[in-house]
Amino acid sequence: xxxxxxxxxxxxxxxxxxxxxxxxxxxxxxxxxxxxxxxxxxxxxxxxxxxxxxxxxxxxxxxxxxxxxxxxxxxxxxxxxxxxxxxxxxxxxxxxxxxxxxxxxxxxxxxxxxxxxxxxxxxxxxxxxxxxxx
Amino acid sequence: xxxxxxxxxxxxxxxxxxxxxxxxxxxxxxxxxxxxxxxxxxxxxxxxxxxxxxxxxxxxxxxxxxxxxxxxxxxxxxxxxxxxxxxxxxxxxxxxxxxxxxxxxxxxxxxxxxxxxxxxxxxxxxxxxxxxxx
DNA sequence: ATATATAGGTACCTTATGTATAGCAATGAT
DNA sequence: ATCATTGCTATACATAAGGTACCTATATAT
Numbered sequence: 001x002x003x004x005x006x007x008x009x010x011x012x013x014x015x016x017x018x019x020x021x022x023x024x025x026x027x028x029x030x031x032x033x034x035x036x037x038x039x040x041x042x043x044x045x046x047x048x049x050x051x052x053x054x055x056x057x058x059x060x061x062x063x064x065x066x067x068x069x070x071x072x073x074x075x076x077x078x079x080x081x082x083x084x085x086x087x088x089x090x091x092x093x094x095x096x097x098x099x100x101x102x103x104x105x106x107x108x109x110x111x112x113x114x115x116x117x118x119x120x121x122x123x124x125x126x127x128x129x130x131x132x133x134x
Numbered sequence: 135x136x137x138x139x140x141x142x143x144x145x146x147x148x149x150x151x152x153x154x155x156x157x158x159x160x161x162x163x164x165x166x167x168x169x170x171x172x173x174x175x176x177x178x179x180x181x182x183x184x185x186x187x188x189x190x191x192x193x194x195x196x197x198x199x200x201x202x203x204x205x206x207x208x209x210x211x212x213x214x215x216x217x218x219x220x221x222x223x224x225x226x227x228x229x230x231x232x233x234x235x236x237x238x239x240x241x242x243x244x245x246x247x248x249x250x251x252x253x254x255x256x257x258x259x260x261x262x263x264x265x266x267x268x
Numbered sequence: 269a270t271a272t273a274t275a276g277g278t279a280c281c282t283t284a285t286g287t288a289t290a291g292c293a294a295t296g297a298t
Numbered sequence: 299a300t301c302a303t304t305g306c307t308a309t310a311c312a313t314a315a316g317g318t319a320c321c322t323a324t325a326t327a328t
Contacts, residue, residue: 012244017190024243029165056151073253083294084305101239109158110146119207217324218274
């Protein structure tokens with residue numbers, strides 16, 4: 001239906017532009033998603049706790065990321081009607097399922113820093129215009 | 135050194151802003167990285183072959199993505215000095231190692247489309263300003 | 269002569285991300 | 299009584315990333 005790949009004759013295929021799985025992959029393609037899901041995989045947390053754990057995230061990006069995760073059913077948001085406000089976030093079953101994979105990627109990133117830093121050093125002398133950015 | 139997390143007293147920690155693993159995670163946070171690495175995990179490919187496999191990617195983004203992957207030691211680029219030009223790309227050992235994890239995420243995206251689409255439908259009526267974007 | 273294929277490059281515009289600031293509503297300090 | 303503080307979010311604005319469209323060079327095919 002979506003796929004013409006013989007390996008998945010009727011399934012979803014992220015390589016196809018119009019496939020819904022493409023939008024899921026797009027949603028996951030954010031360092032903040034990695035880190036916020038990672039932080040939530042330790043357990044239920046408040047907005048401020050997450051902001052402290054995920055260094056460098058601004059309140060705006062944190063709220064925005066949490067809204068997207070909530071919208072896609074990965075995070076549950078619970079509001080306590082008190083002053084000052086108290087809001088707690090928690091991974092859903094689906095979110096915990098995903099967190100396992102995302103944490104593996106995060107761990108991979110940490111494990112392979114030396115090799116990648118080395119590769120970057122080799123590459124930088126000529127600086128072949130890899131857009132200078134990260 | 136980088137970490138004050140008791141679980142990794144002297145290692146890298148992507149939650150820390152200044153940690154190099156943070157930049158690695160940032161590099162991986164791109165749907166095009168997922169898809170290009172995924173396409174290369176089938177074997178050595180040319181620019182045009184990749185462009186056909188990864189639907190919707192523009193030549194510019196494909197080249198840019200490949201340059202970043204090459205810079206970080208995940209992809210090898212081989213140029214054949216012929217006319218018309220012939221350039222082939224191939225995953226390195228490190229790249230193949232990563233591809234396993236990225237392909238799992240891609241497979242997860244495909245597997246959980248129905249639940250996520252359902253969650254989005256539930257969320258959309260009130261459209262709580264999850265930035266309207268994906 | 270015109271068209272096609274290959275691997276890109278460049279100019280431009282739009283969208284996303286980041287920075288900084290302001291808001292609410294009650295509580296505690298001055 | 300006034301003012302700052304708190305936790306979470308909203309808004310305005312600046313910047314950087316992503317996307318669109320068009321261009322190059324050469325060889326082969328039509």
